[in-house]
Amino acid sequence: MAMRELATGAANCDPSASSNPLGALANALVGSSSKTQERLKEIPTTTPAAERQFFAQPEDRLRAIPGSESDQSLLPVNAQGSEFIRRFHAAEHGAFEGAWNDIHQANVPSVPHDLRVGINPQLQPTLDGPPQRVLSGLLHSFVDSSRGGLPFRPAQLPLLGLSEGDKRCIRDRSTIMARHFFADKSEDFINAQVNTLLHSLDIDSDVRGKAPLPGRFHELEDYWNESQSMMKPGPHVGDAWASEFNQHRGKLGGPDAWVNSFEQQHGANGWASEFDQQYSQLATVDQMRGVNVPNLAAMEQTRMLAHTLAQNEDPKFQNSKFLQFLSKMSRGELIIDDNQVKPAPGDWASEFQQQHPAGPSWADEYLHRGPDQWANEFAAERETNGPLDDQWVNEFSKLHVNDWADEFGKQVAEGTLGDNTADDWANAYNEFWNEQKQQSDGSRGVYVFSDMNPYVGHPNPLKEGQDLFRRGLLSEAILALEAEVLKNPDNAEGWRLLGIAHAENDDDQQVIQLTAIAAMMRAQEADPTNLEVLLSLGVSHTNELEQAAALRYLHGWLRHHPKYRTLASSDMPESLYHADVSRLFNDAALMSPEDADVHIVLGVLYNLSREYDRAIASFQTALKLKPNDYSLWNKLGATQANSVQSADAILAYQKALDLKPNYVRAWANMGISYANQGLYEDSIRYYVRALSMNPKADNAWQYLRISLSSASRHDMLNACDSRNLDVLQKEFPL
Amino acid sequence: MASDSSATQLKSDALMEQMKLHLSTDAGKAVTKKIGLVYQINIAPKKIGFDEVVYIVDLKKGEVTKGPYEGGKPDATFSFKDDDFIKVATGKMNPQIAFMRGAMKIKGSLSAAQKFTPDIFPKPSKM
Numbered sequence: 001m002a003m004r005e006l007a008t009g010a011a012n013c014d015p016s017a018s019s020n021p022l023g024a025l026a027n028a029l030v031g032s033s034s035k036t037q038e039r040l041k042e043i044p045t046t047t048p049a050a051e052r053q054f055f056a057q058p059e060d061r062l063r064a065i066p067g068s069e070s071d072q073s074l075l076p077v078n079a080q081g082s083e084f085i086r087r088f089h090a091a092e093h094g095a096f097e098g099a100w101n102d103i104h105q106a107n108v109p110s111v112p113h114d115l116r117v118g119i120n121p122q123l124q125p126t127l128d129g130p131p132q133r134v135l136s137g138l139l140h141s142f143v144d145s146s147r148g149g150l151p152f153r154p155a156q157l158p159l160l161g162l163s164e165g166d167k168r169c170i171r172d173r174s175t176i177m178a179r180h181f182f183a184d185k186s187e188d189f190i191n192a193q194v195n196t197l198l199h200s201l202d203i204d205s206d207v208r209g210k211a212p213l214p215g216r217f218h219e220l221e222d223y224w225n226e227s228q229s230m231m232k233p234g235p236h237v238g239d240a241w242a243s244e245f246n247q248h249r250g251k252l253g254g255p256d257a258w259v260n261s262f263e264q265q266h267g268a269n270g271w272a273s274e275f276d277q278q279y280s281q282l283a284t285v286d287q288m289r290g291v292n293v294p295n296l297a298a299m300e301q302t303r304m305l306a307h308t309l310a311q312n313e314d315p316k317f318q319n320s321k322f323l324q325f326l327s328k329m330s331r332g333e334l335i336i337d338d339n340q341v342k343p344a345p346g347d348w349a350s351e352f353q354q355q356h357p358a359g360p361s362w363a364d365e366y367l368h369r370g371p372d373q374w375a376n377e378f379a380a381e382r383e384t385n386g387p388l389d390d391q392w393v394n395e396f397s398k399l400h401v402n403d404w405a406d407e408f409g410k411q412v413a414e415g416t417l418g419d420n421t422a423d424d425w426a427n428a429y430n431e432f433w434n435e436q437k438q439q440s441d442g443s444r445g446v447y448v449f450s451d452m453n454p455y456v457g458h459p460n461p462l463k464e465g466q467d468l469f470r471r472g473l474l475s476e477a478i479l480a481l482e483a484e485v486l487k488n489p490d491n492a493e494g495w496r497l498l499g500i501a502h503a504e505n506d507d508d509q510q511v512i513q514l515t516a517i518a519a520m521m522r523a524q525e526a527d528p529t530n531l532e533v534l535l536s537l538g539v540s541h542t543n544e545l546e547q548a549a550a551l552r553y554l555h556g557w558l559r560h561h562p563k564y565r566t567l568a569s570s571d572m573p574e575s576l577y578h579a580d581v582s583r584l585f586n587d588a589a590l591m592s593p594e595d596a597d598v599h600i601v602l603g604v605l606y607n608l609s610r611e612y613d614r615a616i617a618s619f620q621t622a623l624k625l626k627p628n629d630y631s632l633w634n635k636l637g638a639t640q641a642n643s644v645q646s647a648d649a650i651l652a653y654q655k656a657l658d659l660k661p662n663y664v665r666a667w668a669n670m671g672i673s674y675a676n677q678g679l680y681e682d683s684i685r686y687y688v689r690a691l692s693m694n695p696k697a698d699n700a701w702q703y704l705r706i707s708l709s710s711a712s713r714h715d716m717l718n719a720c721d722s723r724n725l726d727v728l729q730k731e732f733p734l
Numbered sequence: 735m736a737s738d739s740s741a742t743q744l745k746s747d748a749l750m751e752q753m754k755l756h757l758s759t760d761a762g763k764a765v766t767k768k769i770g771l772v773y774q775i776n777i778a779p780k781k782i783g784f785d786e787v788v789y790i791v792d793l794k795k796g797e798v799t800k801g802p803y804e805g806g807k808p809d810a811t812f813s814f815k816d817d818d819f820i821k822v823a824t825g826k827m828n829p830q831i832a833f834m835r836g837a838m839k840i841k842g843s844l845s846a847a848q849k850f851t852p853d854i855f856p857k858p859s860k861m
Contacts, residue, residue: 506860543860545745545820604861610751638859644755649859665860672857678761702825703857710853 138200167203174198447510455483462494469497472662474505475694496533503536504631506665506690506697511540531557535601539635542608550608551576554601555584564588564598578609596625596632603635612643630659634666637673646673664694671703680711685734692725704728746777746819749855750789754798756856765854766796771846774808775819782813782839793854810842810850823855 175194455461458480465480481498485491502510534557541550555576559568567584582605588598599622606615619636626632637652650673656666671686687704690697705720719727756762771793776786790803814822818837821827829850832838840847 508860539861543858545748545858547743547745547748607861610748635861638861641859642752644752644759644856646759669859672859676756676761676856677759678764698826699824699860706825706853706857709851 138197167201170201171198171203449482449486450479453479453483453486455480456486458483461487462491465494465497465501469501472660474501474662474664475696477501478505499533499536503540504660504663504665505694506668506700507694508540508543509698511536530560531597534560535597535604538601539604542604547578547608548576550604551578551581554605555581557601558584558588561588563592563595567591578605581605582609594625596622596629599625600632600635603639607639607642610642612639615639616643628659630656630663630666633659634663634669637666638669641669641673641676644676646677649673662693664690664697667693668697668700668703671700671707675703675707675710680707681732683707684711684713685732688725688728688732689734692729695723695725743779744777744787744816746787746789746814746816746823749820749823749858750791750798750800752856752858753791757796757798762856763796766793769793769849769854771809771849772803772805773846773850774803774811776811776813777816777819778813779816782815786813791854808842809846810840810844812847812850813839813841823852824857825852828852 171194174197455464458464461480461483465477465484468474468477468480478498478501481494481501484494485498488494499511502508534553538550538553538557541547541553555568558564558581564584567587582602585598585602585605588595589602592598599618603615603618603622606612606618616636616639619632619639623629623632623636633652633656637649637656640646640652641649650670653666653670653673656663657670660666667686667690671683671690673683674680674686675683684704684707687700687707690700691704694700701720701723705717708714708716708720716728716731718724719731757766773791773793775789775791776782777789778784778786788800788802790797790799790801790808792799792803792805814832815837818827818832822829822832822838827835827837829838829847829852833840
């Protein structure tokens with residue numbers, strides 16, 4: 001039945017080949033065989049005698065399998081199709097199963113399970129309708145008539161009214177099924193058979209056979225190509241397949257028809273959904289590559305380590321987390337193989353062929369040999385070549401083993417590395433994945449709004465936000481202000497205050513992204529408050545060490561200032577030099593020495609050029625004019641801290657906190673100052689305090705982790721990693 | 735003036751500058767005493783291996799210098815992109831992850847490399 005479904009493309013057969021693995025595979029095969037078809041035309045006839053010989057061979061082979069109850073040499077033509085399948089099933093009790101077990105037990109690294117969630121096995125319903133019955137009959141005759149190696153002669157058919165999608169399904173499926181049934185026949189014969197069938201159904205054998213790939217596949221293809229070139233000497237594609245096949249077989253006990261297992265375990269849509277998931281994984285990887293280059297070369301290095309370790313016979317090490325981690329890595333390796341091989345059912349086959357033009361495609365090979373033979377061969381190969389693990393390890397020994405890996409090997413051999421090392425690496429690996437997840441969550445360059453904002457729907461969120469901000473409830477204020485800008489996206493004041501609240505909450509990443517929006521809106525309106533936005537952008541970029549951008553915003557401040565804009569040349573210079581900009585501001589300071597803002601910008605500028613003494617002097621001048629500006633005190637403190645005057649810095653921060661007790665940034669800076677003085681226990685308390693006010697301050701979490709390690713408080717690292725503030729606050733009260 | 739601009743190109747310069755100051759403090763001296771190794775750090779603006787700026791973080795003497803090491807062979811040499819060095823030094827990315835991603839290349843002694851952790855660098859404070 002499953003076969004008929006395959007052949008007819010049951011109800012939920014998606015016309016788009018990309019979601020249908022078999023169809024897609026068939027596409028690829030048809031596509032590739034069209035050349036063969038051309039060749040076929042040049043050869044006048046195929047020789048039936050030779051085919052008969054071919055056919056006899058698998059018959060003998062099948063009979064030789066224990067448990068096969070058939071000893072008829074040749075069955076009536078009509079019974080052969082079902083007999084073929086029956087034997088296929090029967091074989092599972094015999095040698096075939098043994099061979100499979102061997103494969104199962106092979107230590108093929110398997111793909112982690114988290115990649116496999118969402119596989120939604122579903123059985124396809126059987127279609128019952130007169131056209132289907134007709135079709136089914138035809139297909140049966142297709143199957144049967146060819147048993148004897150005779151060309152298929154279809155009966156005249158009524159009009160079936162097949163849709164384009166149906167036709168494609170039939171073409172795809174019959175093509176692949178033909179390769180099952182006529183495994184022993186030549187490619188040319190198969191093509192001829194299929195073409196006859198398709199012709200009888202009025203299906204163009206090449207209809208959209210080479211339709212352009214859907215857009216999103218291009219990325220995948222690039223990824224594939226790139227990784228292929230990086231993976232030289234090539235990965236064991238075969239191994240990857242073996243493991244994948246293994247997985248897909250899942251709970252099925254025996255090697256039932258390959259067809260069945262595909263359909264039953266996944267259903268056409270199961271594959272599709274799996275693909276989607278894999279694809280999103282891939283997208284993550286791609287995204288990461290855009291940001292950070294998760295180099296496959298690095299994976300190679302890790303595998304070199306695995307090689308080194310494999311040679312170390314110390315049982316302690318063999319059982320260590322590190323080795324477990326490495327095995328995870330090697331699985332990670334396979335994920336990537338898998339991502340290339342598997343998730344693109346539409347592309348896999350053709351790509352495989354492109355990549356390995358010399359050999360026959362996997363499917364062909366599989367079918368030509370017959371599954372049992374394949375399994376046997378596999379087992380035999382394993383015997384000669386040793387376990388798969390060794391194979392890949394050996395392979396990596398061929399790679400350049402750099403001195404680092406050597407060194408590592410020596411260290412391991414000498415036992416100089418404690419167990420901690422292994423744990424560290426294992427942890428690092430976990431972190432790596434977590435980070436990856438995070439990165440896929442927060443897309444760059446877009447302001448990320450909080451979920452579950454209680455202020456959405458508030459009648460006047462701006463006023464509420466301003467109130468909260470004044471009362472120092474920064475995280476709450478941010479929510480209210482987010483509600484405001486969601487309600488009134490054109491409200492520049494909402495955006496500006498939101499930006500400032502984020503800055504005070506020690507979250508510059510957000511500031512850069514969001515105040516930029518506000519600044520753009522403001523710039524159009526040429527509103528004086530624009531200056532504040534420009535200044536805070538300048539400060540945020542300075543904090544993030546984005547020097548060129550910072551300089552641009554600070555220069556922009558001058559250019560837009562009603563009083564000082566005359567100082568700046570009317571046209572924007574192509575590139576800004578720090579010395580030029582600070583000269584302009586010094587001129588401005590001479591023009592109006594009472595303007596605190598000019599001194600503040602100067603202070604920021606000197607921070608940029610790391611002229612800390614001058615920066616401190618500028619901020620101190622500004623503080624004389626604006627003694628109650630808490631953010632100014634913080635700027636002074638930060639400058640002092642960066643020029644290693646930590647004791648002074650702490651005094652300045654204290655001033656800022658006196659003026660604004662919930663100033664998260666100042667609390668975090670306090671922590672930094674203590675940490676930079678080596679007073680880790682103290683720094684921890686301040687970080688925790690800052691985090692209790694803004695649990696989203698990522699920087700503070702990172703610094704807290706460093707301080708915990710430095711203070712040898714490894715017992716608290718878990719709480720830090722899981723961001724468990726309750727535990728931390730209890731342990732480190734301020 | 736052009737030199738001024740190119741000198742301010744790397745974010746890592748700011749951190750190295752701070753490191754230089756930091757090593758003169760008590761905490762910095764403690765780091766020197768604890769590590770006692772010489773690291774060479776190659777920082778590339780965009781791509782590892784291209785236009786690298788070489789820093790020597792000498793945690794034997796407690797110095798940071800620009801340019802190749804003259805006292806022999808450093809214990810370990812790291813290569814980073816500018817952004818990645820900042821991430822590692824500020825604890826945003828841990829060195830193992832950086833290594834796995836290929837964001838950090840290592841040459842030399844592994845035991846020396848293992849001591850290269852974010853806590854040896856001072857943290858920049860924010861205005």
